[in-house]
Every structure is written in C-alpha cells, then in structure tokens.
Amino acid sequence: MAPAEAALSGLLSSARASDHATAVTRERVVRWSEFKRCTARLARFIAASQAQRWVLACADPLVFAAALFAAWHAGKTAVIPPGFQAGTLRSLALADDAVLDDETAASAPDSPFEFQPLDAARAQVELYTSGSSGRPQRVVKQLRQLEAEVETLECMWGRMMANAAIVSTVPHHHIYGLLFHLLWPLAYGRAFDTEAVGMPDALCERVQALRDTVIVASPARLARFPELGTLTALRPSPRLIFCSGGPLPATAVRSYVDALGMAPVEVYGSTETGGLAWRQQPTPDSAWTPLPGVRVARATDGALLVSSPHLTQGVEARVEDEVQLLDDGRFVLRGRLDRVVKIEEKRVSLPEIEGRLRAHPWVRDAAVIALRSRRHELAAAIVLSEDGAHQMTIRGKRAMGRALRESLSAFYDPVLLPRRWRFPAELPRNERGKVAQYLLRALFAKDNHGPVAT
8 A cells, every 4th residue: 555545644535445344343344435434424523513622432443443533634632531431531521622432423413524634743632641650641642643653563564464454452542552453554454353352262253253363462461361271272373463561471472482483573662652662582581673763862860762753853752761772773671760669778670570570480470569668668469370379279378478589589688579479360450451550559458567478
C-alpha cells in the first residue's frame, strides 16, 4: 500500500475498496464501506453538538475507532479515558463535555458526511497514563505524532506481517492497544479482531479461527500463557507476537522460543513518549535498539533522554529509567530512577531486586515495594513458578521467604533484603497489565511486623 494512502490523516478520504476487510467479529467480516458509514454518522452527530471535548467510552473496538476518526473529522478533541468505569468518566468529563459510549453511538442516525483530509498538526487526542503508581496523568498527542509512529512500525515489521489479522489482549484505550490494535492496521489495510481475548482459551480460539494472525499482548498475559499450556494450542503459529508495558521474564521468552520458534517482539516506550526501542532476544536482559528516527542520550544522573518524531518537534524528553549507552547505538536499562529508595542511608533499585528474584527458579514474577512502619523496610510479593509451588508445599511460606531472602544476600547488605513476603497467585495489576502499587501495598496492610509470608 502506498504511503499516501496509509496516512491516517487521509484515511477516510482515500479511495479504499468498499469491500476491503477492515475488521472481523466472531460472526462476520466488517467491510470498509460499513466502517466508513459508521464514522460518517458519528461525525455528523458529533459535529452537531456544542461540546468541544468528547470522551470516548466505547468498549467495542470497531465503534471506538469510528468514534475517534469521527471526532477528528468533526473538528473536536477526542478524549480517551484510562478506563470506562462511571467514576473515571465523571472525573474526566467537564461540565461542557460530552461522553460517547456504545449505546449513544448506536442511536446516532444515519447521515452522510463529506470527508476531507485532516490537518495532522491540528487534530489531537487526549490520553492518560496508566496510573499504576498514582493518579493518571493527561497526555496530549497530535495526529501527526501517531501517524509518524504508525509509519515507523510499518517500516520495521510490515513486510513480516503481510495481511495477517491483528488479535489483541490489550485494551484499545491504552496507547499501545490504540496504535497496534487499531491505528496501525487501519492505516495499512489489515483487519483487526474485535473480540476480547483476555483469557488464554479465547486467544487460542481466535488464532485458530483466523489462522493468519499477529498477536498484541502485555507481558503479564504472555508470561502466564506458558504455564497454562497455551502455547502448544497457538496453531497455526502467529507471524509475530508483540509485547509492551514492562519486562518479559526470561522463562517466558524461552518458552515461546521452544514452542513457536520465535521470541516475542518487545517494544519499549510510554504514553508520553510513544515507542522508543525494541528487542527480540532469547533473554530479557538484552540491549534495546532505538526505533528509526529515535535518538537517545544519557543525562548526568543516568536518566534516558530521547528525541523522536513521535514527540513534539524539537523536544527532548526525559525518561525516569537509568540507562547504559553501548558503543553500537543500543542501550541497556538499569531500572527506574524513581524506584530507587534509601534504606538506612543505603540506596537500592527496586527493579534490580525484582529482576534478581525473577531469575530464581522458584519465581515466576515478583514485585518489591518500600514500606514504612516502625522503620523503612522492603516487602516482596512473589508469584511462584511450578517448581516454587512444589517447594512451598514442602517448606511452607515462612521458610520460602527465608530461602528467597538468602538468595539475595549474595548481592545486598542485610538491611536491603525484603523483610516481609507475600505469595499471591498473581500480582495485582490494572487492566493495562501494570502492577498497581496501591493494591500491592494492600497485600501487606494486615501485618506490620517481621519477615511475614502469607
């Protein structure tokens, strides 16, 4: 497909064939003419309103995509909330704003609309960060930035994807899901699946039904699938598996290589910066390669500095990740600078401790936080591997905590070792797959004393 046709700003005014497959549901294929007609009636509906900001609360990915383009073509600002809960929507919508949900969208009457190419510098969308460690923060993106990122993704992986359908476990109101599940396939004429496939059996069912697929998923989902025996059911194998939102454990990477002959493509970035780098290596400790057009540097305190076509022009962004730059242009992440804590005058990186715990054969996933009770101390929540669960039945929880603490003692002073331990079945995560810090703290709220394991 020619780049001019692929541009999102000219998507609705392009001459795409009316019978082109745009999306797939469980029952049917949605053609381009239907998507364009839906976008037209929503654009007319939105344009007739006095509201300038439209909060898009459409759970159906197809309706959501149509509503997003409709808001842009109606000259309004699209607001994508961090979730569709009533309280979240009330907190975002100002007095003069409008909220568009699936029910409201379905009631909009059929009406023609003349689509003209959008001004990619004027059309914009408001998104929100995950809020995993606090209140979600507002981020404004120009269509120009989204367009640049989509073109970068196509340059990197478009040939490998061919005409595969996009199956996603990631919510479309997350920047990762928005780009990979909706905007990228729309721009380059691939069909996206509208089914919610959060559970492993649902993912396998869609992959088997569609046959030629690309999977878009979070690390939390991908790390869980191998233990559930899901990988052998992913037949035929997807062309690519994308992963973004956090590190993918080494054990999970090896499982995908063994079962499917390929590792997932991990993409590093954020809501604020867009995509920055990628890797597809046998271990998650491998270096990251910047995406085309992305330039990286290191601040005096070790933070990553980036400039990119996915950012505001001329702006260098600071990312609170400590970075080591390599001579070949790649870089290695050393952990979050804003997750470096001081315990009795000793500094320690919580992501570094989590990484060492994940490397233990008993551990599938780990999260470490600093707590204040009688003193500042660390606490660890551990999701056990199959071997770890077996050891738990033999040793008990307290002994497991002591054994894991001992495994860390070769690297850290005793004061820096976690004193409290929890062994949940899963880490508490929000719908974007990020560990929710306030829920993590709640795991330790019942006890304030000693090296507890429950």
